[in-house]
Amino acid sequence: MSSKITWPVPDPAAPPEAHPALVSAALSAARAYGEARAEHTRGELAESSRTGADGTATMRVDELVEGAIADTARRHRVNLLSEEVGFVDNASALTMVVDPVDGSNNAASGVPLSCFAGVMVEDGVPTEALTCWLDTGRCWHAIVGEDTAYRTSGRTELDGAALGLLxxxxxxxxxxxHLAERAERVRVLGTTCLEAALVAEGSFDAFVDPGNDAHRIVDLAAALVMVPAAGGVVRDVFDRPLEIDTDLTRRWSGVVAATPELAERIIETVRG
Amino acid sequence: MSSKITWPVPDPAAPPEAHPALVSAALSAARAYGEARAEHTRGELAESSRTGADGTATMRVDELVEGAIADTARRHRVNLLSEEVGFVDNASALTMVVDPVDGSNNAASGVPLSCFAGVMVEDGVPTEALTCWLDTGRCWHAIVGEDTAYRTSGRTELDGAALGLLxxxxxxxxxxxHLAERAERVRVLGTTCLEAALVAEGSFDAFVDPGNDAHRIVDLAAALVMVPAAGGVVRDVFDRPLEIDTDLTRRWSGVVAATPELAERIIETVRG
Incomplete structure (x- = not known):
């Protein structure tokens, strides 16, 4: 009964000032995802044949999109750090840290909530981030040290907050x-990168992994640039440092919040 | 700190064969929502000054969009049954049953998951349904007694299912x-009409209100047409008949499922 996803995938509306390698990678991701949907059924997109560098199963949709991004990285002569393939050394001081398809389960089943997320890293230090919602083409972009057009909600209290939860x-x-009871609204979208973007622009007050250690650095890298630029914070529930590392088996329980105070309230509640 | 939602609202991609009153209503809804976002902050969109016909608070965003739809109904000389205003008699045998902004909280906060949903009803009997995802323009359309282009997943088992939950x-x-533990995947999108459309096209196996009696008939009317046309079913957890009624204070706990068997498994589990 597995059918194809019929809705087309648009080209991402990446801003012209974004790094050319990020823009190309987002475009390649969207086109590869669109082709994958046109050629394969939902069941085929979800099939996995091997284990990726992050230690989890690689779905066909992940593999096809990551392959297109790897070609782009090679063409732009930047290194790549990505979910399935791990670190690819293209002899550059620049590394593109990528989650090719954030929300793989959504992407494979046709739930229209999945993203490309990429971060440029220069000698270990993130410089800019681009998140593109694949199903709509909508993008969020931020450069370290520069203001963004969007701001977090500024909320400091957990009681009555609007939360995205893992x-x-x-x-x-x-x-x-505990978090769900204290919040006014709870959503579960199944795509960390989109949920982090919604915190950055003030639509969610926070997004939380309540201690499940589900996050790899590729899930949180874009938020690490984008959310502080918009007035918020990214922390780990257990206070482990969030750092770009080529070991993709490392895990965190990310808290992406509108303010440091709200992040603190959430972490207290999870640690209980 | 409340800011405006900056992303534009596109015109809905309603199919040409849809009833002209439904197409006009969807277009009016999208344009009114787009204008509301351009003129008001998130906080202003969420403000409520009165109680609607369904017994819940009317947000400004609901009021503005419903006002535009009411004008359309008058122009097309069809009656209207809608969340806030209740039944509006325009002396027709046709009634348009509408949820102007399904997912009002999302619509007011900028979470890009809210819908227009409308059903044409002739002398009490639904004839066709149109659901339009306001943030993207994507639409789902079905006519009673005619096949649709999309099919449900066909899943019969709860264990391992992909569920949307209230x-x-x-x-x-x-x-x-209990439902979350038996499912393979859980999403909480906060918009019944979109979640029902995702069941109709096979992206979710089911969408469930697990006994909270949150659904009004305007939330479920489009699903009543669209989901059976795609091979699925719509039921109430407590087996109350789902019927179009101008008393909008009536409530149901809707189960929108890919198959009758899956609906039965879900209802057993909730009643447990």
């Missing part, structure tokens, strides 16, 4: 539910 | 969690 895993049920 | 209310925590 999906409810049984192991973290208690802290998940 | 947001977790404390009163229904137990059944909410």
């Amino acid at each position: 999906r409810p895993h049984p192991e973290i049920g208690r802290s998940w539910w | 947001r977790p209310h404390p009163e229904i925590g137990r059944s909410w969690w």
